Amino acid sequence: xxxxxxxxxxxxxxxxxxxxxxxxxxxxxxxxxxxxxxxxxxxxxxxxxxxxxxxxxxxxxxxxxxxxxxxxxxxxxxxxxxxxxxxxxxxxxxxxxxxxxxxxxxxxxxxxxxxxxxxxxxxxxxxxxxxxxxxxxxxxxxxxxxxxxxxxxxxxxxxxxxxxxxxxxxxxxxxxxxxxxxxxxxxxxxxxxxxxxxxxxxxxxxxxxxxxxxxxxxxxxxxxxxxxxxxxxxxxxxxxxxxxxxxxxxxxxxxxxxxxxxxxxxxxxxxxxxxxxxxxxxxxxxxxxxxxxxxxxxxxxxxxxxxxxxxxxxxxxxxxxxxxxxxxxxxxxxxxxxxxxxxxxxxxxxxxxxxxxxxxxxxxxxxxxxxxxxxxxxxxxxxxxxxxxxxxxxxxxxxxxxxxxxxxxxxxxxxxxxxxxxxxxxxxxxxxxxxxxxxxxxxxxxxxxxxxxxxxxxxxxxxxxxxxxxxxxxxxxxxxxxxxxxxxxxxxxxxxxxxxxxxxxxxxxxxxxxxxxxxxxxxxxxxxxxxxxxxxxxxx
Numbered sequence: 001x002x003x004x005x006x007x008x009x010x011x012x013x014x015x016x017x018x019x020x021x022x023x024x025x026x027x028x029x030x031x032x033x034x035x036x037x038x039x040x041x042x043x044x045x046x047x048x049x050x051x052x053x054x055x056x057x058x059x060x061x062x063x064x065x066x067x068x069x070x071x072x073x074x075x076x077x078x079x080x081x082x083x084x085x086x087x088x089x090x091x092x093x094x095x096x097x098x099x100x101x102x103x104x105x106x107x108x109x110x111x112x113x114x115x116x117x118x119x120x121x122x123x124x125x126x127x128x129x130x131x132x133x134x135x136x137x138x139x140x141x142x143x144x145x146x147x148x149x150x151x152x153x154x155x156x157x158x159x160x161x162x163x164x165x166x167x168x169x170x171x172x173x174x175x176x177x178x179x180x181x182x183x184x185x186x187x188x189x190x191x192x193x194x195x196x197x198x199x200x201x202x203x204x205x206x207x208x209x210x211x212x213x214x215x216x217x218x219x220x221x222x223x224x225x226x227x228x229x230x231x232x233x234x235x236x237x238x239x240x241x242x243x244x245x246x247x248x249x250x251x252x253x254x255x256x257x258x259x260x261x262x263x264x265x266x267x268x269x270x271x272x273x274x275x276x277x278x279x280x281x282x283x284x285x286x287x288x289x290x291x292x293x294x295x296x297x298x299x300x301x302x303x304x305x306x307x308x309x310x311x312x313x314x315x316x317x318x319x320x321x322x323x324x325x326x327x328x329x330x331x332x333x334x335x336x337x338x339x340x341x342x343x344x345x346x347x348x349x350x351x352x353x354x355x356x357x358x359x360x361x362x363x364x365x366x367x368x369x370x371x372x373x374x375x376x377x378x379x380x381x382x383x384x385x386x387x388x389x390x391x392x393x394x395x396x397x398x399x400x401x402x403x404x405x406x407x408x409x410x411x412x413x414x415x416x417x418x419x420x421x422x423x424x425x426x427x428x429x430x431x432x433x434x435x436x437x438x439x440x441x442x443x444x445x446x447x448x449x450x451x452x453x454x455x456x457x458x459x460x461x462x463x464x465x466x467x468x469x470x471x472x473x474x475x476x477x478x479x480x481x482x483x484x485x486x487x488x489x490x491x492x493x494x495x496x497x498x499x500x501x502x503x504x505x506x507x508x509x510x511x512x513x514x515x516x517x518x519x520x521x522x523x524x525x526x527x528x529x530x531x532x533x534x535x536x537x538x539x540x
Contacts, residue, residue, distance in 0.1 A: 015509045023502050030494045037487035044480045046288055046300040050307070051465055051473060053281050058461040060277035064270050065454035066095075067370040071360070072266035073097040075246055077104070079256040088254035097245030097260055104248070105226040105255040110237045112186040113195035113220030116171065117212060119178030123153040123170070128211035130201035132158070136165045136186050137193040145199065152182055155212075159184060166195060186220060190235025194220040223250055264356050268349055271367070274454065275337065278314070279344045285311045286343065306472040310464065315343060317456050323389035324450030326372060327362025329355060332453060335363055369455035374445035377437040381420070384431030385459045389451040392429050394436075394444040401436055403429045406446060 064070045075091030088106055113136075129150050132143040141164045149158050159168040165188050171181045186195045201211035223234045227242050234242075237250040246260065289307060290299035301307040319339060321330050329335055336351030355363050364370065371380030378394060391406040401421045402411035405428055412429075414421040419436055423429025434447055451459075464473040 015513070019502065019505045019509060022505060023498060026498055026501055030491060030498065033487055033491050033494065037484055037491065040480055040484045040487065042300050043304075044477065044484065047473065047477050047480060050284065050288070050301075051477070053284055054461050054465050054473070057277040057281050058458065058465065060274050061454045061458045061461065064274055064367045065369060065452070065458045067364050067368045068095040070267065070270070070364045070368040070454075071095075072263040072270065073099060073245070073260050074263035074266065076259045076261075077256050078259065079254060081254065081256075084254060086252040086254055088250075088252055088256055089258070090249040090251060091258055091260075092247045092249070093260065094245045094247075097243075099262060100260050102228050102243060102258040102260075103226075103255070104258050106223070106250055106253050107226065108221065108224040108253065109250055110189035110223035110235055111218060111221050112189045113193060113216070114183060114185045114218035115195050115197055115214035116184075116217045117152075117182040117214050119173065119175050120152050120180040120182075121178050123180065124151050125180075126150055127152060127155060128199060128201040130199055130208075130211060132212070133198045133200065134159065134162070134164060134166060134184065135194075135196045137188070139164060152180065156182060165193070182214075183217070184214065185218075188235075189220065189223075189237065191220055191222045192235065225250070262356070262360055264353060267356060267360075268352060271337075271352065272347060272349075274367075275345045275347050278318070282311070282314060282343050282345075285314075304476070306476050309472070311343075313460055314457070315339070317453055317460070318345065322366050322450065322452055324391065324448050325362060325365040326448065326450075327359045327365070329359065329362045329366055332366060335366065365450040365452055367452040367454040369449070369451050371432075371434075371450070372448045373434070378444050378447065379435040379437075380447060380449075381433035381435055383433065383449055383451075385462070386425075386430040387423065387432045387449055387451070388428040389449055390428060391446050391448040392423070392432065393446055394434075396436070396439055396441050396444060398441065399439045401434075401439070401444075403427070403432065403447075405429070 062069070072095070073093045075093045075097070077089050077091055079086075079088060089104060127145065127150055129145050129147070132145050132155065134141050134143065141162050143155075143158045143162055145155065145158075149155065156168040156170065159166060166184055166186050168182060168184045171183045172179045173181055184195055184197065186193045196216075197212075197214045198210045199212035200208045202208055223237050223239070225232050225234070225239065225242070225248075232239075232242055239248040239250065240246075242248065243258070243260075246258075248258075285307065288299040288301040289304075289311060290297075291302055292298075318332060333339070335355035336348035338346050338348070340346055352363075369383060371383065373380050375394070393404045393406050393411075395402050395404075395411065397411070401414040401416075403414055403423050404411040412424045412427050414429075415424055416422055421434060421436060423432035432447065432449060436444065438444075463469055463471040465471070467474050
């Protein structure tokens with residue numbers, strides 16, 4: 001009855017349409033709130049996308065933000081024997097490697113121990129039951145041989161499942177009657193990893209005997225090499241601790257010269273990846289901060305201070321002078337990296353290669369962080385994000401090292417003890433770590449700290465993306481997230497009020513239809529009565 005009444009059964013009104021129209025008018029504030037929330041959701045998506053891109057770019061920046069990362073070193077080996085076709089060694093390097101040459105002689109390769117059994121006719125040939133003892137290096141394992149595994153293949157499986165550092169396989173020597181031999185090989189090279197076996201089997205009247213003798217077919221041995229006249233013995237053919245930052249993968253006996261030198265191609269590739277990452281980030285910022293004065297169309301983050309400031313910071317870092325450099329190159333543009341009108345970078349690989357050839361150390365300073373000292377008693381150790389680039393005078397007064405920005409003559413005691421010290425908190429040299437061999441009073445030259453473009457960007461990006469630092473981008477994301485939550489709460493409250501409003505309208509219009517229905521009934525009754533009276537008078 002109520003639904004029929006709402007549809008205007010008695011009044012003839014389209015009450016459903018009237019209610020929908022009134023509710024729609026009441027929903028306009030909600031629609032406005034939803035539109036605002038959708039803009040914030042779009043903004044949040046842009047901020048999250050920006051953070052992801054910043055993290056990606058930061059990983060590219062850290063590939064070149066220290067001198068050891070920037071200066072790629074390639075290793076090559078030149079065989080002393082021009083007629084030899086053997087590969088004596090393969091040389092690989094890490095960022096810790098330094099340029100230099102080393103003589104290398106490989107006298108002996110490391111090898112694993114091996115033992116081989118006598119021949120068998122098939123894999124199912126039975127062996128004596130008892131206790132099989134296998135020793136690899138200093139570890140001995142006992143394997144029980146019984147009716148479940150007393151075949152040569154059963155022994156192979158038992159060895160391989162024992163967990164010992166050895167592997168058992170079959171070898172077919174082509175013998176016409178007993179071609180199958182079991183070969184047990186150690187999985188580790190080195191003289192300390194020899195392999196030996198015995199199958200203890202009890203013989204009546206004879207005690208325990210070795211019922212399955214193996215013959216040593218390869219003796220475990222160390223690699224023996226001589227580097228620059230110094231002999232080294234290693235248990236593996238992969239040698240990582242003889243030349244800093246260099247891995248020697250020994251292949252065969254022989255001798256020659258190892259040359260470690262700057263890998264310009266690898267450096268150019270790293271810088272190219274850095275520029276590609278920068279351009280991707282800058283292109284995204286350009287689109288987000290876009291404004292078309294003809295159409296008034298804008299990007300999602302147009303007008304946002306944090307984003308605008310980031311774009312400005314990126315441009316300034318790229319185009320500014322790099323403090324603390326010691327060569328002729330002070331700008332990226334001087335080594336073939338130029339900024340286009342769009343703000344994107346362009347790399348001239350030819351000019352960059354020429355710059356590397358001219359002064360690779362200076363080019364490295366343009367990108368990475370590094371320190372230079374002028375006194376042999378002083379060693380640069382490192383710096384923190386708080387250390388400002390520049391040159392600092394160092395002296396010792398009353399047994400305490402002091403630092404001052406060169407020319408300022410405002411010496412401040414360094415903090416530390418023994419031989420390790422750092423610039424004091426609150427000064428430009430804060431976090432400048434160094435070692436000093438003598439604490440005798442006097443001047444100890446200067447420490448120059450260069451924070452190149454990559455290191456400076458790394459600091460900026462860390463401030464933006466590290467949640468623990470509560471930087472501006474983190475604050476923006478938190479603010480937008482809270483705003484969206486507030487809008488959701490407001491919309492929920494408004495929806496509740498609209499629902500009550502709609503229910504109230506339906507109740508009122510339903511009541512209206514009831515009233516109209518009653519009035520219609522009264523009208524019909526009154527009309528019927530009048531008609532009866534009128535009919536009575538007409539009959540007279």
